[in-house]
Amino acid sequence: MPVIEYKCPNCGSGMVFDSETGTLSCPSCGRHDNIESMPDPLVTNVFTEDEVSEYHCTSCGAVIMTEAETTATSCSFCGSAVVLGDRLTGKLAPAKVIPFSISKEEAMKAFKKWCKNGLLTPSGFMTADRVKGITGIYVPFWLYELHNKVQVQGHGTKVRVYTRGDYQYTETQHYEIYRKIRLNYVRVPIDASEKMNDELMDKLEPFPYEQLKSFKTPYLAGYIAEKYSYDEKELLPRSKDKIRGFIEQYISSAVTGYTTVNYTNKQIDTSVKQAEYVLLPVWMVHYDFNKTEHTFAMNGQTGKVVGKPPISKAKVGGWFAAISGVSFLVLRLISWMMGGEFL
Template sequence: MVIHYKCPNCGDDMVFNSETGTLSCGACGRQDNIEDFSEENIITTFEEDEAKEYHCENCGAVLITEAETAATTCSFCGAGVVLADRVSGTLAPAMVIPFSISKEQAGAAFKKWCRNGLLTPKDFMTANRIKNITGMYVPFWIYDLNSKVQVSAVGTKVRTYTKGEYIYTETKFYDVYRDINLDYLKIPVDASTKMNDELMDKLEPFPYDQLKEFKTPYLAGYIAEKYNYDDKELLPRAKDKIDGYIESYIKSSVSGYATVNYKRKDINVKKVHSSYVLLPVWMVYYDYNKTEHIFAMNGQTGKVVGKPPISKGKVAGWFGGVAAGTFVSLKVVSMLMGGGFW
């Protein structure tokens, strides 16, 4: 099933407006609250074979999509469509964080971010080489996890004191036990095979107070993917993401000792709850030096992640400056101490 959102005023296509949070018509300017949008203005098309081929109700063109695509735009007329069968039933997201940054704002923010690169080539910072900016709702599973930790260790405290002509070192040994219960809420893991996991992890945090009950109009005008992995398959990754926090908490709970020798450390992490959500990401494709560089931007916070090209000249100059500064510092210290340094 293909869903088009038609303007009740003029019949043109409507898309989600990230600035106003409404379903908006670009032709006549009408804006509708998503909660109040009438189903009478939703045009749907059903196909016998709903795997990959759909028809655009707007112009009749055939839309060939990958099996993971949940929302897209018609390549012929530009109409935004939602493939409803891919966001319904077991594939239906529970929640969505809508875009709050428009495409124009994303482009301006990315150019500003480029100018902040201290070691990027000068023409990378100044040239307008943006090839494409695509707004995409990326599928994530977010987990509520509980970890129960039992720790057994031996801690030492060392005291040094002087008595008469002798210096004494006193070491006391302590049995240390900890029984810890930790809860971690909304641990995100991206569920798309297409997305770079490292990029998606660096986009965090997302403002989860902006989560809204999923409704298909939020997808209108954007690309959306359905998940490739279910919550059971991604649970190990979610657990891995909190390993460092658990270890840090254990370490903080046994502070105050000179040394700590762990005899037993039992960590049991369980899933309390998981939800399938769609999170907003602007994908920025940037051409530079005959190479395409891919960056990602958090569609709510504007945070940009990615690896820009590095200027070898700037790197050499930076290290040269550090080396020169170190040389001068050593020269001054040497002169103050009455010596020389060459």
């Protein structure tokens, strides 16, 4: 059965993952089941990608319409939480998952608070009553472990200026620089969903990787989940670009004490120790303001909110006018204290 739905053994209602207790919970009778002790149906059932072309809700029998990347969703007719098991097996099976720890209600409350903290946002935006929808999504990521062998050659100088008698001297010493460095970076996150904005996902970091758990399908119940659009080989260039700045910073810290440094050769050999496919929790908020939709994202574990809110031109103008007025008064005061005149 490729469509997996968790029925409550007590009342038969659909169960969902409870972010507060970390258990599979029944909203009808309040039953809670420990996920870690539950058998995973994907372990005992092997599905192939071509086994089914149409999914049916096990509660009401309705056809479940999804996009090709969706692995968990809810029935549009009865609202039952379903997991599409055949899209989570074999090479599509995540290794680990960080479960949601922030509920939908908590996420909404935190987002409203974040809106009100915007000093330059339009006044109407701060009311945060135009939210079109808030959706909990498990976003696919690749976590890379990258090992780097770095060799750097260059020319450095140390310049000393001193005075002797009536003359000033400049002494320049020249050095040949060579550094051999090994740098390992673990859990470098790259989002693997074509739908997700890469910039938004990068700004959501860091995720608490100590909360990673072995993947089990009950964690997805009640949420939307996506499978990866790009494999680890396709995203490797992005992962290398992501650590490049850190490598450059380390090289700079290893070549200090010189007045000038000119690199003549810099070799960075990066190898992939492993790439782990994981699902990370993200609340996506769609907000309508002045007939324009704004998208925000919230880290489902830390509550960090990222996005670009609208800016009030009137508030920006007032802010600059206030700054200019204060600067003018300060200059007048300084001029008066010095006995001068400022026009």
